[in-house]
Amino acid sequence: MSGDSASAIQRSQVDLVDFIDWSGVECLNQSTSHSLPNALKQGYREDDGLNLESDADEQLLIYIPFTQVIKLHSLLVKGPEEEGPKTVKLYSNKENMGFGNVNDFPPSDTAVLSPDDIKGKPIVLKYVKFQNVRSLTIFIEDNHSGSDITKVQKIALFGTTVETTDMKGLKKIEDH
Amino acid sequence: MVLEATMICIDNSEWMRNGDYAPSRFEAQAEAVNLICGAKTQSNPENTVGILTMAGKGVRVLVTPTSDLGKILACMHGLEIGGEMNLASGIQVAQLALKHRQNKKQQQRIIVFCGSPIKHEKKLIEMIGKKLKKNSVALDIINFGEQDDGKIEKLEALLAAVNNNDTSHIVHVPTGSSALSDVLINTPIFTGDGEGGSGFAAAAAAAAAGGLSGFDFGVDPNLDPELALALRVSMEEERARQEAAAKKAAEEAAKQEKGEGQPSGTQDAMMTERANAATSEVDNKDDENALLQQALAMSMDDPDSGHETQDTDMSDAAADDPELALALQLSVQDGTKDSSSQSDMSKLLADQSFVSSILASLPGVDPNDPSVKNLLDSIQSQTGASGSNISSQQKNEEKEPKEDEK
Numbered sequence: 149m150s151g152d153s154a155s156a157i158q159r160s161q162v163d164l165v166d167f168i169d170w171s172g173v174e175c176l177n178q179s180t181s182h183s184l185p186n187a188l189k190q191g192y193r194e195d196d197g198l199n200l201e202s203d204a205d206e207q208l209l210i211y212i213p214f215t216q217v218i219k220l221h222s223l224l225v226k227g228p229e230e231e232g233p234k235t236v237k238l239y240s241n242k243e244n245m246g247f248g249n250v251n252d253f254p255p256s257d258t259a260v261l262s263p264d265d266i267k268g269k270p271i272v273l274k275y276v277k278f279q280n281v282r283s284l285t286i287f288i289e290d291n292h293s294g295s296d297i298t299k300v301q302k303i304a305l306f307g308t309t310v311e312t313t314d315m316k317g318l319k320k321i322e323d324h
Numbered sequence: 325m326v327l328e329a330t331m332i333c334i335d336n337s338e339w340m341r342n343g344d345y346a347p348s349r350f351e352a353q354a355e356a357v358n359l360i361c362g363a364k365t366q367s368n369p370e371n372t373v374g375i376l377t378m379a380g381k382g383v384r385v386l387v388t389p390t391s392d393l394g395k396i397l398a399c400m401h402g403l404e405i406g407g408e409m410n411l412a413s414g415i416q417v418a419q420l421a422l423k424h425r426q427n428k429k430q431q432q433r434i435i436v437f438c439g440s441p442i443k444h445e446k447k448l449i450e451m452i453g454k455k456l457k458k459n460s461v462a463l464d465i466i467n468f469g470e471q472d473d474g475k476i477e478k479l480e481a482l483l484a485a486v487n488n489n490d491t492s493h494i495v496h497v498p499t500g501s502s503a504l505s506d507v508l509i510n511t512p513i514f515t516g517d518g519e520g521g522s523g524f525a526a527a528a529a530a531a532a533a534g535g536l537s538g539f540d541f542g543v544d545p546n547l548d549p550e551l552a553l554a555l556r557v558s559m560e561e562e563r564a565r566q567e568a569a570a571k572k573a574a575e576e577a578a579k580q581e582k583g584e585g586q587p588s589g590t591q592d593a594m595m596t597e598r599a600n601a602a603t604s605e606v607d608n609k610d611d612e613n614a615l616l617q618q619a620l621a622m623s624m625d626d627p628d629s630g631h632e633t634q635d636t637d638m639s640d641a642a643a644d645d646p647e648l649a650l651a652l653q654l655s656v657q658d659g660t661k662d663s664s665s666q667s668d669m670s671k672l673l674a675d676q677s678f679v680s681s682i683l684a685s686l687p688g689v690d691p692n693d694p695s696v697k698n699l700l701d702s703i704q705s706q707t708g709a710s711g712s713n714i715s716s717q718q719k720n721e722e723k724e725p726k727e728d729e730k
Contacts, residue, residue, distance in 0.1 A: 177458045180489055203488070204454040244428045246459055 161221045161306040164214070165190055172213040172283075176247065179203040182299075184210060193302040199227075200300040206291050208233075208298055209247060213283040217310045220278035225261060226268035226302035230293040233300060235260050239285040240278055250287050263292065270306060278307070329372045329389045329430035330364055331418035332357055332437075337379035337409040339440035339470050344499040349469050352504040353437050354400055356466070359505050360435060361396045363514050372430065374421055375399060378414035379407040379440075385417065389425050409440045415452055419461055432461040435513065438479060439469030446478050453485025460488070464513045468497040468504060572618045579621065 165188070175184040182201035186192045202208050220240070227233055237255035239245065256277040265271055284305070291298040334357060340350035357375070364371045372389035373396055386399040415434060422432040434456070442449070456463055463486040465479050476496070483494045495511045497504055508514055 176460060204458040204485075207458075246423060248423065248459075 161308060164218055164220070164305040164307050167214045167216050167218055167309060169213040169215045172211070174211040175200070176209040176211075177203050177205065177207060179297075187300045187303045188212075193304070196226075196301050198301075200303075202288075202296075202298040206288075206294075206296055206298045207247060208286075208288040208300070209245060209250070210286040210288070210303075211243070211245065211283065212286070212305075214281065218281050218307050219275070219310060220273060220281050220284065220305060220307040221275055222270045222272045222306045223259060224268060224270040224302065224304040224306070225259075225266065225300065227266050227291075227298075227300045229263055229266065231291050231295055231297055231299040232266040233261060233288040233290075233298055234292050235289040237287040237289060238273065238278075239287065240281045241283055242285050243283060245285050245287075255287070266292070268302065270304075280310070281307075325368050327368055327370055327427075327430050328364065328433050329374075329422055329425045329427070330360075330433045330435060331374045331376060331389065331421050332360065332435045333414045333418055334375060334377050334403070335379060335409045335437045335439040335469075336377045336403055336405050337407055337440045338405060339409075340405050342469065345468065345497075345504055349439055350403075350405055353439065353468075354403075355503070356437070356505045356508055357400065358397060359508070360514070361393060365391055365393050370427065370430075372425065372427070374418075376414065376417060376421065377403065378411065379409045380404065381407065383410060383413045383417045385421055388421055408443070409438075411436070411438065411442050412444050412448055412452055415456070415463075419456060419459065422461060423459075432459070433464065434461060435464040435466070437466045437468070438475075441470050441472045442475050442478050444478075446474075446481055449478050449482045450485045453482045456486045457488050462486070462488070462491040464492060465494040466497065466504075466508065466513070467494060468499075568615045568618065571622075572615065575618055575622065 168188070173184060173188070178184055179201040180203075182199050184200055186195075186198040187200035192198050200208070223236070223238070225233055225236060236259045237250070238257045238259070239250075239253075240256040242253070257273045259265075259271050259273070261271070286303070288298055288300070334353060336350065340348065340353065342349050345352040361373050364373050370391065372391050374385065374389035375387050375396060376383060376385040386403075387396055390396065415436065418434045418436075419432075422434070425432070453463070463483070465483060467476065467479055479494060483492055486492045493512045495508065495513060497507045
């Protein structure tokens with residue numbers, strides 16, 4: 149299983165960090181000093197000292213829109229053994245979710261991270277559920293230790309893009 | 325200019341009948357609400373405001389967040405006072421109303437008017453605060469009216485639980501002379517979080533301060549710049565005129581003595597004569613001319629003012645009198661030449677007939693006046709001395725331009 153997922157990453161799946169639409173990225177209940185880019189952005193996420201931390205309680209709600217439609221294959225979450233996330237629910241194409249309505253509809257997939265997974269092992273998701281993803285909502289429900297603060301060192305998404313038109317690449321045809 | 329959806333929670337409990345805020349607590353609150361709605365909608369046209377009441381039969385949403393100011397103000401009519409305020413439910417319903425706002429890009433904010441005692445436990449209040457923070461809802465608390473022990477503590481705890489990066493505020497409004505809205509205008513609730521104030525708030529503050537709000541002439545330069553400028557200019561003109569008139573009165577007294585007493589050199593003597601003449605002219609002519617003469621006399625009277633000033637005055641004076649013009653011209657030439665020509669000048673002046681003819685042409689000067697005669701005598705006796713006087717004066721004046729050049 150783990151061998152499969154590792155090879156799957158190597159084969160065709162790319163790191164989707166390049167396709168994240170940073171202008172629309174949001175995170176509810178994050179602490180201001182330890183915010184989402186620490187876990188998501190290239191460079192910051194490699195640094196284990198920079199974490200995303202929760203604020204009022206241990207739950208986190210992360211909303212990630214993409215610049216293109218993608219297929220999501222696997223997820224990688226890295227965090228400390230104690231305060232790292234345990235239950236992670238993923239919702240595809242649901243905008244403006246709040247903590248109130250996370251339980252209103254079933255998640256596209258749920259991942260319960262073992263202490264082994266939290267070291268940075270990619271977790272394969274239900275690929276069929278993530279064929280046409282424009283935005284992803286990650287709901288971190290609790291952490292391993294049960295403390296009030298959840299810490300996340302790295303979140304990485306792997307998948308492929310669907311061939312869609314990049315609107316920025318379109319050029320106006322010159323009139324003759 | 326933050327894009328915001330605001331829910332205002334009004335306290336319409338029985339405690340609002342009290343009149344310690346004029347005219348009654350409830351009306352003071354209503355006025356503050358009107359001002360807040362106006363400020364919010366003005367600072368950003370896409371802002372929305374909604375209102376709910378916390379007391380009465382239960383928490384009731386009067387209007388969901390809308391940018392229509394008329395609708396908001398209309399729903400404030402016909403509100404009834406009664407019941408007890410339910411703070412926890414009020415805030416939770418407000419949160420729900422904000423959750424279902426149409427424009428999800430708006431920041432969420434709740435403004436609570438808390439005028440009656442809080443019956444909830446502190447823990448419950450804190451939990452509500454935490455929930456607001458978790459959903460990134462900002463909270464402004466306006467504490468007024470009833471102050472029982474623990475109320476302030478609970479509200480401060482609520483603020484601490486909600487506050488995220490100073491987006492939430494609390495304002496305590498004590499009973500007193502100033503109205504509730506006036507106190508609020510200067511708070512961050514109106515001015516926004518450090519934006520520097522919306523125009524609405526600033527204008528409202530100016531109007532509310534009333535009358536002379538510290539601006540000159542009681543006119544706000546922001547509101548009416550031309551009027552303020554016109555007022556200022558006319559004030560200055562009046563002041564200048566008064567000063568000139570005062571000086572004229574002082575000068576007249578000084579001139580009379582000076583003109584007769586001092587032989588300060590031939591040129592000076594001539595200038596003084598002219599000054600005298602001018603002074604006596606003052607009585608005859610109207611005020612504006614007199615002031616002009618006065619200014620001329622003052623400048624001529626001052627030997628340190630430099631040759632240039634004297635030149636100007638002399639040219640003015642010479643316009644009327646060719647003989648005088650000749651004399652003045654000579655004196656000007658003297659100023660630029662070396663002392664050898666000074667002797668010519670002094671010779672010229674030594675010619676009494678010439679001098680008396682000049683003096684005769686001066687209006688208002690009678691050559692037969694004994695004081696004038698005395699002066700002429702003293703001039704002639706001092707011709708030798710005055711020659712050196714002139715040269716020394718010249719050196720001073722030459723030094724001055726050189727200093728200017730430096």
